[in-house]
Amino acid sequence: MTRSAKLALIVGACLLAVLLMDHPVLAEAAGAAGQTSSQYPWWLWPVLLFVVTFVMGVAAVLGGGGGGVLFVPIISGFFPFHLDFVRGAGLLVALAGALAAGPGLLKMNLASLRLAMPVALIASTFSIIGAMIGLALPTKYVQIALGVTILGICVLMLTAKKSELPDVPRADRLSSILGIYGVYQEATTGQIIDWKIHRTWQGLVLFVAIGIMAGMFGLGAGWANVPVLNLLMGAPLKISVATSKFLLSITDTSAAWIYMNNGCVIPLIVVPSLVGIMLGSFVGVRLLKVAKPTLVRWIVIGMLVFAGLKALQKGIFG
């Protein structure tokens, strides 16, 4: 795909988002939330939420992102819910996806518990702090920070490279002490791959920031976990992706409890979202064979750009 075609796709996705915003129900709802959302029958919202999160689940699989990162910016931009409830639901959505994937990845030995545990200790502690900061700050500041973060994620998605098997000449001292290494068999080639990591403390320091952002915005943090595990610490891509997914089940658990204990869970928002995104992911996996993931990936990035700008606009102009 040429650069101009990619640009056209992003613009197209933004236009689609604008059109969606112009839909009377969503536009009114996103504008004067309280009064208008109660003008419509209560069941309209869970049904709309289910449909949108289902599409989001499909797009997340095909676009290579997690549902968690799409949920908060898109739902807070297009639905009449306060950001507090969207973040609470976002964490539970990301958590449910991670819980569903975790057991299989652990059993296949693609997710490494030994790699995840030291990282999780840091990320989950700081996601608690992030959640507390996010709930203490005025909403407009959180919206602005969310907008900036989402736009940053788009840049990361556009520029970050991936390395199937990063070159790690020697395990560093800390990873040797922690015994972080492993062996797995590449299913496509049958090759046996011995892996180890390096730059461990630098990676652990970055998980402080990742934890804070995950908790503060209610985002799944796969977009940040994978580059740190793969590009910085040198874990193979498959191990990084699988361990990142499993890691979310721990990081999001700690932040989810903070949101839950503060009353940020409304079942009418949480359950349709959770079911929609899980069913969508299920269908997305099946569509992978026939769909063009690159196209979907560009649409996802376009939607995120729009959602990031929308969050900025909400934060700055109210």
Next chain:
Amino acid sequence: MDELEKSLQARPEQILYANLLEKGMLFGLILVLATYIVYLTGLLKPYIPLEEVPGCWHMSVDKYLDHCRIHAGWAWLGMVGYGDFLNFIGIALLAGITIMCFAAIIPVLWKQNDKLYALFALLEAVILGVAASGILGAGGH
């Protein structure tokens, strides 16, 4: 089983963790769906009538709690007789299963003389337990 085959397998604590996580996750999801059906069908009367929920979800959480006279934290346990609060059982199970998994692998790691990771598992269970306990308050908007 030769050395290579053994090294390709997940370690015992990882398998135990995965099995527990799988059972808890499935049970939690079923519970979430079942309680949601009870809620939507009105089998149990909700604390906030369904048609009034859209009038509340645009408020910040502090205003919502105040407006609906709901106490934060574990107060929902005393309200599970209502259809909406019944949903919290499944959600809490999904959010709590990881704590159980970490607690369960501590003895396995200790037995393997892997005291450092046993300590990590204990610390993780404590951190998540503290988050779940509700003792960490958060400031309001």
